[in-house]
Amino acid sequence: MEVSAQRHADSGGLPDSAVEDLDTHAVVVRYEPMVYAIALTHTRCQGDADDVFQDVFLTYHRRQPAFRSEEHRKAWLITTTINCARQVAGSSWRTRVVPLPTGEADAAPAQFEFATVEQNALFAALKALPDSYRSVLHLFYFEDLSIARIAEVLDLTVSTVKMRLSRGRALMRERLTQGVFDD
Amino acid sequence: MTNKIFQEMSEQMRPDAALRQDLFARIDAGDEPAGARAPEQTSRPGRPKPRWLAPAVAAVTVAALIGVGVNGGWSVNSDGSTNTAEHGVADYATLYAAVRNAPPPPQTEMGAGLEDTRAPMPQTADVESSTWTTNVQVRSIDEGDLVKSDGRSIFVASGKQVSIVRAAGDGTRVLARIDTATGEAGKPTGDDLTLQGPVVDLMLHGTTLVVLVTEYQPRTTDLPASLPMPADSVSLPFDPSLTKALIYDVSDPAVPRYQGSLGQSGGLVTTRLAGNLLYVVTQYTVVDQQGTKKDDPATFVPVFTQDHLVKPARPDDCGIMPAPSGPTYAVVSSLDLDKRTRIDSASLLGGASTVYMSDTNVYLATTDYSPSGPVAEKARVPKDLSRVPVTNLARISVNAGQLAVAAQGSVAGRLVDQFALDEWDGRLRVATTMEGQRSHRAWTLQSGLWVLDSDLSLVSSIPSLAKNEGVRSVRFDGGIGYVVTFRSVDPLFAIDLSDATSPRVLSALKIPGFSSYLHPWADGRLLGLGRDITESGNDRGLKLSMFDTSNPAAVTELTTLRIKADNSEALYDHRAVLVDPAAGLVGFPVSSWDDGTVSYELYRYEPTAGFTQVGHLKVPVNLRQGLSTVRGMTIDDTLYVASSRSVIVYRLAGFVQVAKVALDK
Numbered sequence: 001m002e003v004s005a006q007r008h009a010d011s012g013g014l015p016d017s018a019v020e021d022l023d024t025h026a027v028v029v030r031y032e033p034m035v036y037a038i039a040l041t042h043t044r045c046q047g048d049a050d051d052v053f054q055d056v057f058l059t060y061h062r063r064q065p066a067f068r069s070e071e072h073r074k075a076w077l078i079t080t081t082i083n084c085a086r087q088v089a090g091s092s093w094r095t096r097v098v099p100l101p102t103g104e105a106d107a108a109p110a111q112f113e114f115a116t117v118e119q120n121a122l123f124a125a126l127k128a129l130p131d132s133y134r135s136v137l138h139l140f141y142f143e144d145l146s147i148a149r150i151a152e153v154l155d156l157t158v159s160t161v162k163m164r165l166s167r168g169r170a171l172m173r174e175r176l177t178q179g180v181f182d183d
Numbered sequence: 184m185t186n187k188i189f190q191e192m193s194e195q196m197r198p199d200a201a202l203r204q205d206l207f208a209r210i211d212a213g214d215e216p217a218g219a220r221a222p223e224q225t226s227r228p229g230r231p232k233p234r235w236l237a238p239a240v241a242a243v244t245v246a247a248l249i250g251v252g253v254n255g256g257w258s259v260n261s262d263g264s265t266n267t268a269e270h271g272v273a274d275y276a277t278l279y280a281a282v283r284n285a286p287p288p289p290q291t292e293m294g295a296g297l298e299d300t301r302a303p304m305p306q307t308a309d310v311e312s313s314t315w316t317t318n319v320q321v322r323s324i325d326e327g328d329l330v331k332s333d334g335r336s337i338f339v340a341s342g343k344q345v346s347i348v349r350a351a352g353d354g355t356r357v358l359a360r361i362d363t364a365t366g367e368a369g370k371p372t373g374d375d376l377t378l379q380g381p382v383v384d385l386m387l388h389g390t391t392l393v394v395l396v397t398e399y400q401p402r403t404t405d406l407p408a409s410l411p412m413p414a415d416s417v418s419l420p421f422d423p424s425l426t427k428a429l430i431y432d433v434s435d436p437a438v439p440r441y442q443g444s445l446g447q448s449g450g451l452v453t454t455r456l457a458g459n460l461l462y463v464v465t466q467y468t469v470v471d472q473q474g475t476k477k478d479d480p481a482t483f484v485p486v487f488t489q490d491h492l493v494k495p496a497r498p499d500d501c502g503i504m505p506a507p508s509g510p511t512y513a514v515v516s517s518l519d520l521d522k523r524t525r526i527d528s529a530s531l532l533g534g535a536s537t538v539y540m541s542d543t544n545v546y547l548a549t550t551d552y553s554p555s556g557p558v559a560e561k562a563r564v565p566k567d568l569s570r571v572p573v574t575n576l577a578r579i580s581v582n583a584g585q586l587a588v589a590a591q592g593s594v595a596g597r598l599v600d601q602f603a604l605d606e607w608d609g610r611l612r613v614a615t616t617m618e619g620q621r622s623h624r625a626w627t628l629q630s631g632l633w634v635l636d637s638d639l640s641l642v643s644s645i646p647s648l649a650k651n652e653g654v655r656s657v658r659f660d661g662g663i664g665y666v667v668t669f670r671s672v673d674p675l676f677a678i679d680l681s682d683a684t685s686p687r688v689l690s691a692l693k694i695p696g697f698s699s700y701l702h703p704w705a706d707g708r709l710l711g712l713g714r715d716i717t718e719s720g721n722d723r724g725l726k727l728s729m730f731d732t733s734n735p736a737a738v739t740e741l742t743t744l745r746i747k748a749d750n751s752e753a754l755y756d757h758r759a760v761l762v763d764p765a766a767g768l769v770g771f772p773v774s775s776w777d778d779g780t781v782s783y784e785l786y787r788y789e790p791t792a793g794f795t796q797v798g799h800l801k802v803p804v805n806l807r808q809g810l811s812t813v814r815g816m817t818i819d820d821t822l823y824v825a826s827s828r829s830v831i832v833y834r835l836a837g838f839v840q841v842a843k844v845a846l847d848k
Contacts, residue, residue, distance in 0.1 A: 024210055032203065037196040053198050054206045061210050086750070087722065112196070119192050141189045142196075 017070045024061040031074070034143060035081050041126055041138050042085035046112045052084045059084075075153040078143075082135055125175040133168035136161055271499030271588075275480050281503050281532055282469050282483040285510040315816035318702075318760050320601060324540050327384035327395065327454035328758050330814035330825045336436040337816070338392060339846060340382040341827035345394055346846040347436045348830050352821050353841035355832045358437040363396050368429045368441050371398045372488055378421065383451050386461055388520050390434035393461060397450055398425040402470055423450030425488065426465045430523055445525055447514050448485035455540045460526070460584050461518040462545060464538050467530075469510040485514045485530045496530045502588040504533025504575055506555060513547045513577070517584035526584035531577055539604035544589070545579040546604055546611065550597050562593040563646060565629070568619030572597050576639050578611075592639025595646075596631055602701075602757070605659035610642060610683045611635040614666050616653035630654045630668045634683050643684050649674060649691075655713070658701035663689075663735050665709060669697035675711070677735040689735040694743075698728060699754040704788070705764045707733030708741070712753055712760065712771065715745050724748050727769065727786060727794050742793035746784070748773035752813060761785075761815040769794075770822070772802060772813035780804070783815055783824045783831075785838075798838035803828045 022030070032053075039052040059080060067073040114120045126134060135154060139145045145153070151161045272278055314334030319326045329340040336358065337348040345361040363369055363382060371377040377398050384395040399421035427446035431439045449467025456462075467485045469475065475483040480495040487494050496514075513535035516528040535547035554562065554573040562573045573593050580589040596615025598604065603614045613635065618628040630652055632645040652668035659665075662681035668674055675692045698711030708729055715726040725746040731739045752759040753771035761770035770785040781804045785797040804811035804826055813826045821841075822833040832842035 025207065028203070028206065028210075033193065033197060036198045037193060040196050050198065050202050053202065054209065057206055058209060083722070114192060114195055119188060119195075122188065123192065142193055 019067045019069050019073060024057065027060065027073070027077075028057050031077050034074075035077055037142055038078065038081045038138060039085055040112050041123070041134060041142075042082060042131075043088055044127075046110050048085075048088050049112065052081060052088055055084050055088075056081045071149075078139070078153050086131065121176060122172075125172050128175065129168055129171055133164050133171065136164040137168045137172070140165060271497075272501045272503060274498050275484070276477070278480075278498060278501055278503070278532070279475065279477050279483050281507065282475060282510045283472060285472070285507045285532070287472060287509070315761075315818050318758050318762060320539070320757070321541060323457065323542060325386065325456040326758065327386045327456075328814070329382070329385060329812045329827075330816075331385045331387040331392075332816055332818070332823075333387055334818050336433070337823060337825055337830060338385055338387060338433075339825045339827065339830065340385055340394070341846050342381045343379075343396075345382060345385065345392070346830075347433065347439060348825075348844055348846075349436070350816075350818050350821075350823055350832075352819075352832060352834065355823070355830060355842040355844055357844055357846065359439055361392075361394065361431060361439050361441075363394060363429060366441065367490075368394075368396075368444065370491075372425055372427070372446060372491060372493065373398055373400055376401055376403075377424065380423075383426070384454055386454050386456050388456055388459060388461070390432060391520050392431045392433045392439065393454075393520065394429040394431060395451055395454065395463070396427055396429060397423045398427070398446075400424040422468065422470050423465075424448065425486075426451045426463065427488070428461065428463055428518060430520070443490050443523055444488070445516075445518050445523070446488035447516050447528070448487075449512065449514055452513070452535060453538045455538075455545070457540075457542070457581075459519060459521045461520050462540065462581070463516050463518065464535065464545070464547070465514045466534055466536070467512045467514055468534075469512075472510050483510075485512050485528075487516065487525060487528060489525070496528060500528050500530060500586075502529065502531045502577075504531060504549075504577065504591060506551070506558060507533040508549070508551050508553075509534065513549070515545055515547070515579055515586055517581070517586060519584065527586045529579050529586040529588055531579075531588060533575060533577070535577070537598050537601055537604070539601045539606075540581075541606040543581055544606060545581055545586070546606070547577045547579065548598055548604065549575050551575055551593075554593070558593055559595070562595045563633075563641065563644065564595040565617060565619070565646065568617065568621060568627070568629075571595055571617045571619035574598055574613070574615060576611075576613075576635075578637070578639055590637060590639045592635060592641075594631075594633045594635070594641075599654045599657065600757075602659075603654065603657045605657075605664070607659065607661060607680070608683065609637060611639065612659055612664055612680055614648075614654050614657045614664070618653065627651055628653045630666065632664065632666065632678060632686060634680065634686060643686055645678070645686055645688065648676060648678075648688065655697040656699050656701050656711075658703065658709070660703050663732070665701055665732070667698045667701065667711070667713075675730065675738060677732060677738045679735065690738045692730070692738045692740060694728070694740055700757055700760055702760065702762050703732075704729065704762075707731065709738075710762065710769065710788075712751075712769075714754070725751055725754075725773065729788060729794070744786070744794035746773065748775070748784075750774050752811065756812075759813060761817065763817050766817060768797070768817060770815040770817075772811075772815075774804075774811075781811055781813060781826075783813060785815070785822060797835070798833065800824060800831060800833065800840065802826050802831065 035056050036053050039049040043049045043052055065076060114123060136150055139150050147158055147161050151158045315332055317326055317328045331338045337350050339346045343364040346357055347359045349356055349358050371379050377400050380397045380399055382394055382396055386393040402420045402422055425446045425448055427444045429444045430442045432442055433439050447465050449465035452464040452466050454463050469483055484496045511534035512530045512532050514530045517526045519526050534549045537548040539546045550572050552572045558573055564571045573595055574597055575593050577588060578590040580587050594613050594615055596617035598615060605612045613633045615631050616628055617631055621627055629650045630648045632648050634642045636642050649668040654666060655669045656667045664678040664680050666676045677689045678686055679689050680686050698713035700712045702710040704710045709732045711728040715723040725748050726743055728743045729741045731741045751771055751773045759771055767787050767789060772781050772783050774781045781802045782799050783802050784799045786794050787797050788794050802813050802824060811826055816823045820835050822835055824831045828847050830844045834841050
C-alpha cells in the first residue's frame with residue numbers, strides 16, 4: 001500500500017506547537033477518540049477498553065503533568081494508554097468481571113463491533129498481532145503518525161519502527177485473504 | 184480504498200456517551216484511577232485486628248454435625264460412601280430439556296480456539312523427590328503442563344509436536360519427536376470439517392506419556408445468510424468439540440509408541456494425576472442448541488471416545504446445576520493409565536472455569552455474572568452492593584476413580600485462580616473478590632473469605648476482609664491462609680483458619696505493589712512474586728519478596744528485590760515459577776513489552792544475603808504467540824530452560840551455558 005507523503009508529515013522538520021492551557025475536560029474532548037481507539041485495539045474486550053479510557057484520563061487529571069508542547073501531551077497520553085491497556089490485559093488473562101452498562105446477562109465480556117464484516121476482520125487481525133507490532137501499526141494507520149514521530153513516542157529507533165511496520169503488515173496480510181495491506 | 188477503511192473504523196471507535204459522562208462525574212468528584220488509590224486507613228502492620236465471627240446459625244450447624252459423630256470430615260455413610268445430593272439425572276429427556284432451556288451460549292472470539300488453547304490455571308502438586316517436577320498446588324497431585332520431565336528426559340510440547348530431549352548436561356540432545364498431526368493420532372474423530380489443533384497439555388506417569396490435543400469444528404450456524412464475499416474470506420469461529428488423551432509408551436524415550444486415545448467432548452480445562460489415575464476436565468458447550476434432537480443424545484450430552492468408538496454420556500453420570508448460565512457442561516473423567524481405559528465420568532451442566540483437586544474431591548467453580556435474587560442471597564452477597572457475581576461450586580467426590588457429584592453451593596464474588604480454593608480438615612476455604620455497584624453508580628470491590636462444609640454450605644466467613652480491594656493472590660497452608668489484596672498498597676493478610684467456625688485475621692502487612700504468586704518457603708517463610716507499584720500508582724516493574732510468617736500475628740517483610748522487567752508469565756501461571764527451597768533457588772521468565780523478548784532469571788535466597796541474582800539467559804520465543812510458555816528445571820546441579828523452540832542448558836556452578844538444543848526444525 002502506497003501512502004502519500006503528505007499524510008504522515010506531522011513531524012517533517014516543523015517545530016512542535018506550544019502547549020495550550022487546557023483543563024482536563026478539554027483534554028478529554030480533544031483526545032478521547034485517540035485514547036479510546038488505542039484502548040480498543042490493545043485490550044481484550046470493550047469493558048476493558050472502557051476501564052482503560054477512564055483510568056488514563058483520571059490519571060492525567062490526578063497527576064497534572066507539565067508538558068513542553070502539545071505533541072508532548074499527545075505522546076504522554078499515547079504511552080500511558082498503551083501501558084494501562086497492557087496492565088489491564090495482563091490481569092484479564094484469567095476471568096475478569098466486566099460491569100455491563102445494560103441489564104443483560106452475558107457469560108463472557110462483550111467485544112466491540114464494527115459496521116461491516118471487513119472492518120471486524122481487520123480489527124480482529126490487528127488485535128491478534130503481538131503487542132509491539134500492533135502499537136506501531138495502530139499509530140501509523142489510525143493516528144496518521146509519521147515513522148519518526150512513532151519512534152519518538154514509543155522510544156524506538158526509526159529502523160525498528162520500519163521493521164515492525166513491514167513485519168506487522170506481513171502478519172496482517174497472512175490473516176486476511178483480501179489484499180488490504182498488499183503493497 | 185485502503186485508507187478509507189481506517190477512517191471509517193476510526194469514526195466508529197468512540198466511547199459510549201454515558202461512559203464519558205461518568206468519567207466527567209468522576210473527575211469532578213476527585214476520583215482516583217483504579218491503579219493508584221491512596222492507601223486505606225486500616226490496621227497498622229504488626230497489630231492484629233481480630234474479627235470474631237461466629238454467626239448463630241453456623242454455630243448450631245457445627246454443633247449438630249459434631250453431635251452426629253463426624254470429626255470435621257465429610258459425612259460418611261456406614262458403607263463408606265459419601266452422601267450424594269444427586270445420583271445422576273433420571274433420563275435423557277430431562278437433559279434435553281435442560282440444554283434447550285439454558286440461556287444461549289456466549290460469543291467467542293474469532294478463531295480463539297485455534298490460536299491460544301492453553302487451559303486456565305490447572306493446579307499442580309508437589310511430589311517429594313529430588314528431581315524437578317511441575318510446580319503444583321497440592322503435593323500429591325500432579326498437574327498437566329506443556330513441559331514435563333522425569334529427571335532423565337524432558338518432554339516439550341511445541342505446536343502439534345512433542346520433542347523428547349535427553350537431559351544430560353553438555354550432552355543434551357533431541358531423542359525423538361512425536362507428531363500428533365500424522366498417523367493414527369492425527370486422524371480426527373469428527374467429520375471432514377474437523378481440524379485437530381496443537382498439543383495443549385502433557386502428563387507423565389512413569390513410562391507413559393499422555394499428550395492432549397483438541398479437535399475443533401467450525402461453527403456453521405454462524406454462516407451469514409448471504410455471502411457478499413468469496414466464501415474463503417469469511418472467518419468462522421471454531422469450537423472445541425473433542426479433547427483426546429493420546430497415550431504413548433515412552434519406556435524407550437527415543438522410540439515413543441502410540442497406543443491409543445481416550446477422548447471426551449469439549450476443550451481442555453485441566454488435567455490431574457493421582458497415582459495411576461488421570462483426571463481430565465473439559466468444558467463442552469452445545470453450540471447448536473436449536474439443532475439438538477430429542478432422540479439423539481449425542482446432540483445434547485457430552486460423548487466419550489476410545490480410539491474411534493464414540494458413546495454418549497449416560498444420564499446417571501450427568502448432573503444439572505441449579506441455574507446453568509449456558510448450555511455448557513463441565514466434563515470430568517477418570518482414566519486408568521495402566522489399563523488404558525476410562526473408569527468413570529461425571530458431566531455437570533453449568534460448566535467450570537476453575538478446577539481444584541484435593542486427594543478426595545474435585546471442585547468445579549464457575550462464575551455467574553447475573554445471579555438471581557435467591558441465589559445471590561444464599562451466597563451472602565453484601566446487601567449494599569448490586570450486580571455482584573456469584574461463584575457456583577460443585578464437589579465431585581473421587582474414590583479410586585469413581586466420580587459422583589456430591590454437593591453444590593455458591594459464594595459471593597469471583598475467584599482469582601485455583602489457589603483461592605483449598606480443602607483442609609473436611610472443609611473448603613474460599614477467597615473471593617466481590618465487585619459490584621453501590622447505590623450511587625460507583626463501582627467498588629471488596630475481598631471476602633468463606634469456609635464451607637462438605638455440603639458446600641457456609642460454616643463461617645469474613646465477608647469484608649478488605650473493603651475497596653480485590654484478591655490478588657491466595658495461598659492456604661493448613662490452618663493459616665495468606666491472602667493478598669490490592670488497591671495500590673498490598674495488604675498481606677494472615678488468617679487463622681484453625682477453628683473453622685471463627686476465622687480471624689491475625690495480621691495485615693501493608694506494602695506497595697502486590698504479590699501475584701505466594702509460595703510457602705521453608706521455616707516460616709513465605710515467598711511472594713508480583714508487581715512493584717508505588718503508592719502513586721507507578722508501575723516500576725516486578726519484585727520478589729520474602730515474608731517472615733513464623734509468627735502469623737506479626738508477619739513482616741524480611742527482604743525484597745526490585746526487578747526491572749515489564750512482565751512475567753509467572754504472574755499468571757504458577758507453573759512458570761521454579762521454586763527450589765532446598766537449593767535456595769527461585770527462577771522465572773520475564774518479558775519485555777517493547778519487543779516481546781523473554782529472558783529467564785534465576786535468583787538465590789539466603790537468610791543473610793537476601794535475594795541475589797545467580798544469572799539470566801535469553802530465551803528464543805515465538806513472537807506470534809501471546810505470552811510464551813517457558814519452564815526452568817533444576818536437575819543434578821544443572822538448569823534446563825525449555826520453551827517451544829529450544830532447551831538451553833546451564834551448569835549452575837559458575838552459571839555457564841553447556842548446551843543449546845533447537846526444537847523447531
